[in-house]
Amino acid sequence: MPSIKDIMQTMEYGPAPESNAEVKAWLSTRSAGIGHFIDGKFTSADGDLIDVVNPATEDVISRVAKGSAADVDAAVAAARAAFPKWSALPGHERAKYLYAIARHIQKRERFFSVLETMDNGKTIRETRDIDIPLVARHFYHHAGWAELVADEFPQHKPVGVCGQIIPWNFPLLMLAWKVAPALAAGNTVVLKPADLTPMTAHAFAELLVEIGLPAGVVNIVQGDGETGAAIAGHPGVDKVAFTGSTDVGRIIRRQIAGSGKKLSLELGGKSPFIVLEDADLDAAVEGVVDAIWFNQGEVCCAGSRLLVQEGVAPRFFEKLKARMATLRVGDPLDKTMDMGAVVSMKQLSRIKALLKAGEQEGATLNLAPVALPEKGAFCTPGFFTNSHPANSVSQVEIFGPVATTLTFRTLDEAVALANDTRYGLAASVWSENVNRAIELAARVKAGVVWINATNMFDAAAPFGGYRESGYGREGGRTGMLEYLTTGWDKQGKVRATSAAPIDVAPATGKADHAAIDVTAKLYIGGKQARPDGGQSYTVFGKGGAAIGEAGLANRKDVRNAVEAANKANAWGGVTAHNRAQVLYFLAENLEQRRDEFVAALAATGAVAKPEDEFEAAIRRCFWYAAQADKFDGSVTATKSQHVTMTVNEPYGTIGVVAPDEAPLLALLSLILPAVTMGNRVVAVASQAHPLIAARLYQVFETSDIPAGVVNLLTGERDVLAKTLAEHDDVAALWYCGSEDGSRMVEVASAGNLKPVWSDLGRLRDWRDTRFGQGQEYLRRASQVKTIWLPYGE
Ligand code: NAD
Numbered sequence: 001m002p003s004i005k006d007i008m009q010t011m012e013y014g015p016a017p018e019s020n021a022e023v024k025a026w027l028s029t030r031s032a033g034i035g036h037f038i039d040g041k042f043t044s045a046d047g048d049l050i051d052v053v054n055p056a057t058e059d060v061i062s063r064v065a066k067g068s069a070a071d072v073d074a075a076v077a078a079a080r081a082a083f084p085k086w087s088a089l090p091g092h093e094r095a096k097y098l099y100a101i102a103r104h105i106q107k108r109e110r111f112f113s114v115l116e117t118m119d120n121g122k123t124i125r126e127t128r129d130i131d132i133p134l135v136a137r138h139f140y141h142h143a144g145w146a147e148l149v150a151d152e153f154p155q156h157k158p159v160g161v162c163g164q165i166i167p168w169n170f171p172l173l174m175l176a177w178k179v180a181p182a183l184a185a186g187n188t189v190v191l192k193p194a195d196l197t198p199m200t201a202h203a204f205a206e207l208l209v210e211i212g213l214p215a216g217v218v219n220i221v222q223g224d225g226e227t228g229a230a231i232a233g234h235p236g237v238d239k240v241a242f243t244g245s246t247d248v249g250r251i252i253r254r255q256i257a258g259s260g261k262k263l264s265l266e267l268g269g270k271s272p273f274i275v276l277e278d279a280d281l282d283a284a285v286e287g288v289v290d291a292i293w294f295n296q297g298e299v300c301c302a303g304s305r306l307l308v309q310e311g312v313a314p315r316f317f318e319k320l321k322a323r324m325a326t327l328r329v330g331d332p333l334d335k336t337m338d339m340g341a342v343v344s345m346k347q348l349s350r351i352k353a354l355l356k357a358g359e360q361e362g363a364t365l366n367l368a369p370v371a372l373p374e375k376g377a378f379c380t381p382g383f384f385t386n387s388h389p390a391n392s393v394s395q396v397e398i399f400g401p402v403a404t405t406l407t408f409r410t411l412d413e414a415v416a417l418a419n420d421t422r423y424g425l426a427a428s429v430w431s432e433n434v435n436r437a438i439e440l441a442a443r444v445k446a447g448v449v450w451i452n453a454t455n456m457f458d459a460a461a462p463f464g465g466y467r468e469s470g471y472g473r474e475g476g477r478t479g480m481l482e483y484l485t486t487g488w489d490k491q492g493k494v495r496a497t498s499a500a501p502i503d504v505a506p507a508t509g510k511a512d513h514a515a516i517d518v519t520a521k522l523y524i525g526g527k528q529a530r531p532d533g534g535q536s537y538t539v540f541g542k543g544g545a546a547i548g549e550a551g552l553a554n555r556k557d558v559r560n561a562v563e564a565a566n567k568a569n570a571w572g573g574v575t576a577h578n579r580a581q582v583l584y585f586l587a588e589n590l591e592q593r594r595d596e597f598v599a600a601l602a603a604t605g606a607v608a609k610p611e612d613e614f615e616a617a618i619r620r621c622f623w624y625a626a627q628a629d630k631f632d633g634s635v636t637a638t639k640s641q642h643v644t645m646t647v648n649e650p651y652g653t654i655g656v657v658a659p660d661e662a663p664l665l666a667l668l669s670l671i672l673p674a675v676t677m678g679n680r681v682v683a684v685a686s687q688a689h690p691l692i693a694a695r696l697y698q699v700f701e702t703s704d705i706p707a708g709v710v711n712l713l714t715g716e717r718d719v720l721a722k723t724l725a726e727h728d729d730v731a732a733l734w735y736c737g738s739e740d741g742s743r744m745v746e747v748a749s750a751g752n753l754k755p756v757w758s759d760l761g762r763l764r765d766w767r768d769t770r771f772g773q774g775q776e777y778l779r780r781a782s783q784v785k786t787i788w789l790p791y792g793e
Pocket residue numbers: 165166167168169170192193194195223224225226227228229230232243244245246248249251252265266267268269299300301397399425465469470
């Protein structure tokens with residue numbers, strides 16, 4: 001044994017292993033393997049079992065069953081059966097269960113930490129200090145929401161049975177993020193852990209038995225992607241919550257299109273870590289350690305693209321190399337290790353292949369001079385220099401402990417590089433200048449931004465992505481809304497499916513035209529535009545008479561409108577007060593043309609009370625004008641010495657597709673909330689009653705709405721809707737039309753994973769303020785950005 005003097009001279013770390021004796025004993029009593037947890041009972045592990053491997057030792061520590069369609073059926077049936085009673089419990093009763101879960105997690109913290117480390121390969125330091133404490137925190141926080149849900153979310157009810165599918169990188173934490181809000185809101189659950197890391201979910205099920213959670217409230221079906229697909233597609237599932245890769249997120253989006261299932265997706269990322277030249281470089285270097293070497297880099301929000309301002313880049317990279325040389329990689333149960341094993345040998349080969357591709361593309365791989373254990377899925381940490389924005393390693397999620405680096409000169413360049421990705425999960429900004437840091441935080445397209453910090457999480461702070469990093473948030477008030485519904489948008493009767501005819505031939509019926517022929521056009525980029533295809537279609541009014549012609553927009557017109565909308569991005573930056581003024585002015589100008597609009601509505605033959613519809617339209621303008629500076633974000637209580645802000649940001653360009661009923665009011669009810677929140681809109685007016693749109697753009701033209709903020713198209717609804725749904729520059733889509741059309745746009749939206757709000761072909765009473773307006777519209781028109789700002793020394 002070395003003497004104290006020897007140790008003081010070498011400063012070598014001694015081994016500090018955490019004992020895994022208890023966990024091994026627990027595993028040995030389950031040596032037949034683990035099955036599912038359905039209706040409060042554990043099934044035996046049978047069928048083709050999947051080996052569960054400790055990636056640090058390559059030992060098989062258990063075997064896990066692969067859930068079949070029959071297992072999924074049984075789990076969904078159990079969850080359905082448990083739902084009425086569980087959802088009817090007073091919130092306080094549900095809170096007691098969630099509180100008990102939190103408490104019991106804490107009492108078994110060490111057990112769960114060791115088991116997680118053995119299953120996943122991550123270090124005990126992280127499971128003990130981060131994963132498991134956050135799990136407990138999540139259940140405490142949601143015990144609170146269970147208690148308050150009736151007061152805080154009036155008119156809301158639980159969604160029903162939630163199918164939840166999670167990845168392997170934070171196995172128990174991802175389970176907590178899913179299960180806690182679902183139960184707090186009164187839902188029941190069928191959850192599938194990743195087949196690589198099933199163990200802590202199984203132990204969690206045992207804990208649920210221990211605390212006496214009613215049978216069927218939480219069901220766990222083990223298995224792989226096929227099992228996951230069976231859960232997502234099951235007709236008895238009302239909501240799908242998925243965390244995993246963007247590719248699988250797309251598959252699920254398409255799979256459940258048109259089903260009416262609520263969907264939240266937490267997907268991949270390639271998050272920028274931006275270091276300005278006025279940053280505290282040593283602090284930023286420590287930030288990189290937490291950004292890309294935390295959890296072996298297997299973190300969806302890892303700071304995997306280091307963007308460093310040119311003046312400090314060489315110094316920063318030198319510091320980073322020096323710091324990297326001190327990293328310790330090895331036995332994850334050793335408490336002195338900084339990094340453990342990646343999740344599997346397969347993942348290790350995947351990472352190595354990506355690194356090789358990076359080198360072949362000319363980037364230089366700087367690896368830490370660390371000795372790896374001979375056995376196990378250990379990966380050397382490092383970072384690329386001389387990488388370029390177009391290199392595969394700069395674009396693809398490596399999901400391993402290696403970052404790429406790029407340099408920039410100006411703030412604008414930093415923003416452009418940061419946003420040069422299809423993802424938008426997180427960003428980290430390092431600067432001692434608060435003005436610059438906040439400016440960057442505002443301009444980066446990401447759901448979470450950490451200023452002078454990275455990878456911070458809290459149950460009260462919403463987490464989730466922009467763009468192809470998915471939609472929906474986990475944590476806090478926003479996260480609760482994912483598990484609640486008012487259900488009003490799907491309550492109406494299904495519309496008659498026959499669409500109004502598109503007839504481009506001259507109408508031969510007796511016409512009743514005005515003295516001067518009126519040409520209804522499209523409205524694109526603030527200008528009246530003839531349809532690209534040079535076609536118009538006949539519009540029929542009261543009694544089936546032809547009352548005019550409307551422009552027949554085609555795909556090119558949609559693309560032009562989207563381009564115009566994208567150019568009008570300054571609208572998102574104008575003050576809420578200004579936006580309110582524009583909306584009031586719109587109401588004023590509409591009011592001046594009251595008689596004309598009422599007559600036009602009457603002429604459609606489709607509006608029972610044109611005066612009432614017009615009056616409601618005016619009021620709607622006022623209501624959204626009123627909301628413009630009131631539908632706010634908040635400051636959330638998370639960790640000490642942090643201000644955590646949630647901001648409601650516009651999406652960008654939103655496509656809206658209006659139904660045929662209420663041709664003025666429905667169209668405005670869709671445009672106004674989107675514009676109120678700072679979005680630009682490409683709107684498709686009623687196919688059957690498009691002439692109202694031609695009058696409306698004349699009002700827009702005179703109401704100080706900047707060119708391109710609202711664009712109006714007329715034509716064949718589903719042709720235009722499909723083009724909007726497929727368009728990568730349309731960030732969100734609201735569709736009112738048919739059931740088939742709803743399915744079609746949801747499938748088509750999977751390309752850039754835009755969130756779609758479709759009405760499944762259900763009629764809506766637009767005049768009723770419970771359905772035709774409200775905060776739901778504003779929520780759907782904005783995405784939450786969470787900004788973490790630490791303070792103090
Ligand atoms: P994955 O998408 O392959 O698997 C995730 C889960 O989905 C697993 O449980 C898997 O069995 C299941 N699955 C696979 N195919 C399925 C299908 N067709 N239908 C239903 N379920 C299916 O991802 P992974 O490799 O396990 O995890 C890594 C990915 O997860 C990374 O891309 C990472 O960025 C992402 N991730 C995101 C977050 C977030 O919050 N945004 C958090 C953690 C991980």
